[in-house]
Amino acid sequence: MKNCFYLMMILSLLSMTSHAQQALWGGPNLVSPEIHDNNTVTFRLQAPQASEVKLSGDWMPSEGWTPGSVAMEKTEDGIWRHTTDVLSSELYSYSFWVDGLRMPDPNNVHRIRDVATVTDVFLIGNGKADLYRVNDVPHGTVARRWYDSPGNEMNRRMTIYTPPGYENSKEKYPVLYLLHGMGGDEEAWIALGRTAQIMDNLIAQGKAKPMLVVMTNGNVAQQAAPGESAKGFYKPTMQLPHTMDGQMEATFPDVIQFIENNYRVKTDRKNRAIAGLSMGGFHSLHISRYYPETFNYVGLFSPAILPDENVKSQVYENFDETLKTQKENGLDLYWIGIGKTDFLYKFVEDYRKKLDEMDFPYQYHETEGGHTWTNWRDYLVEFVPQLF
CATH class of the missing domain: 2.60.40.10 (Immunoglobulins)
Incomplete structure (x- = not known):
């Protein structure tokens, strides 16, 4: 009799669990x-x-x-x-x-x-998306770090990928600074770009050297991504104050200083790279030109090279002269990628003509498609194995 009672109780609980899961x-x-x-x-x-x-x-x-x-x-x-x-x-x-x-x-x-x-x-x-999977390989670490940005008069947040074995090593590593597009933030490349998975897999395959990847927030009016700062939960927008007005480029040394003061990294130009998509490509172009002794590798992924005569900033002055200085300093890689149907195609084409007239060496990669993460993930996979 007792066993029958327990059996009924078990069946009842199973039934309740089933209905609870169905309701869930x-x-x-x-x-x-x-x-x-x-x-x-x-x-x-x-x-x-x-x-x-x-x-x-x-x-x-x-x-x-x-x-x-x-x-x-x-x-x-x-x-x-x-x-x-x-x-x-x-x-x-x-x-x-x-x-x-x-x-x-x-x-x-x-x-x-x-x-x-x-x-x-x-x-x-x-196929290619196997690089975006979490595969059975050694994994790096992804951290969100807050840093002081004196140039922006606030603490700000960035995302940092350290390669497998970093914590147990005494080795110093090179650094790739990877910048997002308009409307993005420090979460964009790690989520939409699958950066950690791509880096883990490329390193495991011996196609890329172990490196740090620093993914900043290019919106200098923000402390951090929406929902990740004291501002709380609010709807993200595409354009914020100080977007592409020189402020982000001028204060970028705050980022470099934090990384080089807090991580085991190599601090010479030969071991620094910068790349970005769309607005981040615009930032990468100008940061690398404005600080010509800082980066030896530059990647422009669908760069938003949009002339705006209304924007006045010391960062954008003497464009041709500083570009010439960057060329004379020498670069191991200046890489440009764009899709054939990208709305920025003509602007990139005009910029390439300028580089050609200056005999500025660069590598050009043209793909199908437009202004999409499908292309930008491809560009990252193409760019990273050529670094360091």
Whole structure:
């Protein structure tokens, strides 16, 4: 009799657990996205009362700045489904549109913020995106550090990757300073750029030397990324005060000083590199030119070389003369990457003509696509093995 009572109790608890888990997920335990062996992907969403559900993903042909979309099909059980064509190896983002309202996939916990938009992500392997995976290799350490920036009169936050073995070593390492684009912050490269995974995998494969990667916040009006400072939770915006006005470049030595005072790094020009995407490419161009004795490697990823005659800063004066000085000092690598359909293509083309007229040596890498993280991750993978 007692055993029967205990059996009933166990069955009751199992039933309660099952219902609790079902409530937690808001319905049946759907798998979405489901990545198939042939690299097609099935998406599912339970929305029995919806009239229309669309799937929007960055692998679809874009409609201007907006990713394309495709209608999902509703089945008798109230679940909407769509299976893609075969997708190439990449990190992808997507969202659902339910009766015109954008929403995340409730069955996918893997999300990344890009400026003020949060999107679900998934990864297709068996190709270049294997570098974006957490593979079974030695791992580096990612830290968020606060530093004093006298030039900006505040404490600020940066993200720092140290290579595998750093903590147990007495060795000194070279440094790559890696800068984000407009609207980004010190979280952009580590999240969207998959920097830690890329560095771990390249180092493990012997394709890159162990190095520190310092990912700063290029918005000097901010202490840190939205939600990470005393300002609290607020909606991120694209353009902030002191954006591309010379303040970030002028105060960049605060970053270098903190790193060289607090980490075991090599402090000569031969062991410093700087690179950035879009606005960060603009910053990298001007920081390396304004401090011509500081960096021996420069990477401009889709650089936002946008002339603005209204911006007055000592940093942007004597452009040609300082560029000439940078050339005469000598560089091991000046690397430029741009997509064929990038809206900045013409500006980069004009800048390359200037470099050609000066006989300024540089390496040029032109790809398909536009102003996207797909390209910028590729550029990082191409650039890093050439350093140090």
